[in-house]
Amino acid sequence: MRPLHARNGSGTGTAVKSCILCGRCLEVCPLVSATGREELSPKAKHTLARMLREGQAQLEGRRVADLAGLCLACGRCEKACPQGLCAPDAVAELREAHPDLSQWLWKQWIEKGGALWPALAWLSRRLPDSGEQPSPRYDAFKTMGSGPSVAPFLKVSRFVDAGIGREAVIFPGCTARRLYPAWTRRAKELLAGLGLRVGNRMPSWACCGCTLGHAGCTEAQREAQLANVKAWRKAGRPLVVTFCATCRCGLRSYPDADLGWEEGEGEQWREAVISLAGPMAAVEIEHVSEPPPAVYYHKPCHGSGQAGSGADEALLRRALGERYAGATGDVCCGMGGIMQLGAPELSRQVADTLWTRLDPPAGSLVLTGCSGCVLQLKATAPVGVAVGHWLETFAASAG
Template sequence: MPTELSPVHCLHGQGRRPECILCGRCLSVCPLFAATGREELSPRAKFFLARAVAEGRADLSRKAADLLATVCLSCGKCENACPLGLCGPDLVAELRASHPGFAGFLWKLWVERAGLMWPLARSLTKLLPGNIPVEAISRAKAAIEAMGSGRAPEPWLFPETWDRRHEGKKAVLFAGCVAEHANPRWKEAARRVLAGLGVEVLPDPGFTCCGCTLGHAGAPAAQAAMQQHNIEAWRSAGRPLMVVFCATCRCGLRAYARKDLGLSMDELPLWRENLVSLAELMGATTFRTGDAAPRSVRYHRPCHGAGGNQDLDFLRRAMGPRLVFNENETPCCGFGGLTKLTSPELSEAVAGHALAIYAPRPGDQIVTGCSGCVTQLRAAAPDDIRVGHWLELLG
């Protein structure tokens, strides 16, 4: 298995895509198929239909083309399962780019104007009109409230001794959209951790979104513009360590070194080396557990960048046997891609399937290192189960 998942950039720029042989191995890993049993949602079906259209054997309506292009979670699990390395998210990203519609525009707008849209969305919980169906109001409120820290677990991991091997190093913090605009407590907690580790945090150089979501949405020009902006911001800060605590951001930023984005030959290895997860820097830091410690914690491994496992290694050291993780149970949360916007019922079905696999008991917690996964699972989990980013557990 690859050491890193890179679902957004699987085959771009590598010539003509090999043809799907319809073996069906992607069915066993596709979260949409697992949650619904509907094969028309699977990568195999998408490749089959795309080939039929390209060969003139099928003529899809605009509505059908939009459905084909939007119902994908962009998790990238199919790429690892496919014997040819075919990547469903690549296919749908190309379809989105060639058939731009309202959903793609809305997602692009959401990300590009995150500073406006995240706070506005949270405010809408008080302004939703009365003529919206009750179930729609409930769904919207749950998703919006999950962006903040209202249902976060109470801190119960308290650092005792800090690993100071990186003391004196300079770093910039790449917090990501959620921490920048919806849950700034994560960013504040990350700064405290870096201070404890003896790392000097430089002023924010003005990073924007990593652009990963725009790649999924079929907006490559806007994605490239954000990538260029972030590279220039890193340069302006003196090319220091760039610390991330969101798995999707880390995955998106790692891909910069694989694209022709203007990084010089001496910058390419420096970009790879200096892009580090906050969990990696924790090293041998030791913790004591507080009274709020749960009986059991399930670790949710994010789909994007899952191969690194930096969060998991750190949490195993910090939590010991309290942490539960099964390599054979790594369900997708259902947040990724345009499906969250275009087919929320499918997104929720995938989240429900993940929670059924974890089967947490009242009082248990689910912890992860991805902003989107926290948002999705926190909204879907019952009230007696707390879901959080591991930063929220640190006292």
């Protein structure tokens, strides 16, 4: 299966297939279901891209940038479209052709975030509220850098050799590296228990490039991809273990880009990128303390449907038994990367749709396996509902 967001020429590039206006994408687009606004639909985006491409429409650059900013890059439309058209690709190309401030800011955020993220988090927690309405723009920032709010209640009681017997490196992704380093420490302990050899030195990873691509920063995306492939080669081509669905999706799409691969090396890379939950499928798990009364799992949009994408949920379902309250349904959290900066109120509307449908009781816990989803869910969760990465539920002791 072609991975999501492989540039397929559905935007302003060479058109391979056209939109046939069937409307199937309207049924799956979280922006349409949260707002009822058909002008935000994938169909409308492809129509806009085609009209601009064919010179049928002349839009002022700022207006194009505004429209192009209104996509969560969840990839649901591509899976529903009989033509295989991918709105994030079309939108990324529009953004690339019409860069704006949000795009620039997102690029700075991703590339220089080591200094910027904690500063933004610190600053936004100290900003006075501007009025009666909470500002969704700052909601996501306020949760950044806040420590894990989940007290561990699970422990691996018996590791089962995953049988891989290889060197492994962790790809933590930008959020874990900058805001939640404890996730990486926990992942390292779990991998050691599984018998994988994880060295003390982390390769010099860059961003996975996924959100940079969605923002239309294709040059920066390519630079990040090249840096990561170089780091992997230097490390001896080990397994690359991720615990972020967006990173995994982004990394696994590398072989579709021209990154100077040697013969067979692209497929070797794709096979090397695995989810942490995959090799944990057979471990035995015990409860070290009482779990919350209801624990939900939020399924990330990125990479859903790809092989191995269900491993996180399967692990939790098995570990939690009757405390597992189910998945949050097939509903996007509304994180949307660059859209957080350009249209935070729409992002918030999508999140509110999720929480209204789920209606979790106070005291419940929502876990996920995507760093971006953690940020968005933490920022929008109803009072009394905790949110975290599933890694936070495992106690530190590996044995």
